[in-house]
Amino acid sequence: MKLVKIKEGFIVRKIADTNIVVPIGDNIADFNGFISLNETALFLWKKIAGGTDLSQLANDMTQEYEISMETAQKDIKRFLERLKRADMLDEYA
Amino acid sequence: MDSIDMDRSPLNGTFELTARCNLQCKMCLIRIDEKRMQELGGRERTTKEWIHMAQEAEEAGTIGLLLTGGEPMLRSDFIGLYQEIVKMGFIITLYTNATLINKEIREILSKYPPHKIGVTVYGASQETYKRVTGNANAYLQMIEGLDFLRKLPSQLQVRTTIIKDNINDLDQIANLASGLYAEFSISRIVTKPVRGGIAKVEDCRLTPEQSVAMFHDRNRKEIVDPFYKFADENPDLMLTDIGTLESHACVAQEFEGMTVQKAHKRTLYGCEAGMTSYCITWDGKLIGCQMLGDCWTDPFTNTFKKAWNDFPNIMKHPEKPRECESCRTGCSACPATRLAETGRLDGFSEYLCRESKLSHVMEESLLSEIQQRIKREDR
Numbered sequence: 001m002k003l004v005k006i007k008e009g010f011i012v013r014k015i016a017d018t019n020i021v022v023p024i025g026d027n028i029a030d031f032n033g034f035i036s037l038n039e040t041a042l043f044l045w046k047k048i049a050g051g052t053d054l055s056q057l058a059n060d061m062t063q064e065y066e067i068s069m070e071t072a073q074k075d076i077k078r079f080l081e082r083l084k085r086a087d088m089l090d091e092y093a
Numbered sequence: 094m095d096s097i098d099m100d101r102s103p104l105n106g107t108f109e110l111t112a113r114c115n116l117q118c119k120m121c122l123i124r125i126d127e128k129r130m131q132e133l134g135g136r137e138r139t140t141k142e143w144i145h146m147a148q149e150a151e152e153a154g155t156i157g158l159l160l161t162g163g164e165p166m167l168r169s170d171f172i173g174l175y176q177e178i179v180k181m182g183f184i185i186t187l188y189t190n191a192t193l194i195n196k197e198i199r200e201i202l203s204k205y206p207p208h209k210i211g212v213t214v215y216g217a218s219q220e221t222y223k224r225v226t227g228n229a230n231a232y233l234q235m236i237e238g239l240d241f242l243r244k245l246p247s248q249l250q251v252r253t254t255i256i257k258d259n260i261n262d263l264d265q266i267a268n269l270a271s272g273l274y275a276e277f278s279i280s281r282i283v284t285k286p287v288r289g290g291i292a293k294v295e296d297c298r299l300t301p302e303q304s305v306a307m308f309h310d311r312n313r314k315e316i317v318d319p320f321y322k323f324a325d326e327n328p329d330l331m332l333t334d335i336g337t338l339e340s341h342a343c344v345a346q347e348f349e350g351m352t353v354q355k356a357h358k359r360t361l362y363g364c365e366a367g368m369t370s371y372c373i374t375w376d377g378k379l380i381g382c383q384m385l386g387d388c389w390t391d392p393f394t395n396t397f398k399k400a401w402n403d404f405p406n407i408m409k410h411p412e413k414p415r416e417c418e419s420c421r422t423g424c425s426a427c428p429a430t431r432l433a434e435t436g437r438l439d440g441f442s443e444y445l446c447r448e449s450k451l452s453h454v455m456e457e458s459l460l461s462e463i464q465q466r467i468k469r470e471d472r
Contacts, residue, residue: 011180011181011182012182013151013156013182014154015104015154015156016102016154020156022156022182022183022184024179024180024182024205025204025205025206026206026246028206028208028246028247029246031208
């Protein structure tokens, strides 16, 4: 079972109609501009923020958006890769 | 004024936590003392009040938040205040003179560094600090403070305000910034203090001629000479192809671009004050920017959102001074600087006018020199 969690020190702010991720603490060292979250990304972010396992995440997404498991898994994979590139993700086996 | 059709959003806030300072700089725009506080009748807001205000600003959509003063670290509750505000998700800028960074402040800034820190440096020696701030020891305290701050992951900016007493230290202050890989910023103009500030600037500030000569020398050192050096070292390059250098040379064009942009957007003061930015003063007033005090709303009594929404309805749109109506020179004066100099948003200031005109001539002359060089080289 693979668990994923957003690292400490990232706060989502709603500015006008956009959700952006603001780094605080040591994370500001890597701050190269805002990451904005669309609706789906925000949904995933909120699920991952407190820690979740990937299979549960995929289930949640299929229910929320009425999409296939395959599509959900693809979207999740792409989003997690983005978070990893930005060093925002902790992963636990 | 109808605020409904104005595109306003409180994106950038300034919290002026105090107007007190541990230094007594001759040219300070803001500083007041206890006596002046009593005369003005205001009170500094409490820790709880500021934290609550920060929460309201966060809910209203403020993203950039400047914590400043006076000297914000002079507040005995600075640590408690800072550690609550920093966790709310603002992009935090902290302005300080870096002389009061004790052990506890180091700990909190290490744990939660601001995204940007602006340190004002007043000179390059204890003697200059004594002349400018009244406190010779503050120089060494600043050096120690800067040495700590430079190790944080924050973007560092060294800021200075040049008057007659520290102009001879300018190059050394610039070198200090460059040694720290910090941005370096010189206050464009020294105006009289605002909102009851007690400094007396007329005797110590540079004349317009001296100020423009100083910026001319800086522009030559920072922009023009490096450009010529680059051109000399790369004789085969077509200089008109070099976008970066052209952007250095395009000061006048950038200014024109800004003027055109402003003409297309309705604003309150001709800038972002009260449109996408605001300041909340040490005594609890919401104003357009830290220099303005013509009118205010009361965010602590009426909530931040109401104070922000009501602001256009209580302010009087400033007119241009009559003397300026036919002038076509690009002018750096604004309602805020006019208010500081004359007591009126539409007041005419000989000082500001002379500085603007001389500055315009200086910039045009440097631009023309660069363009001539480009033409000669590329022939």
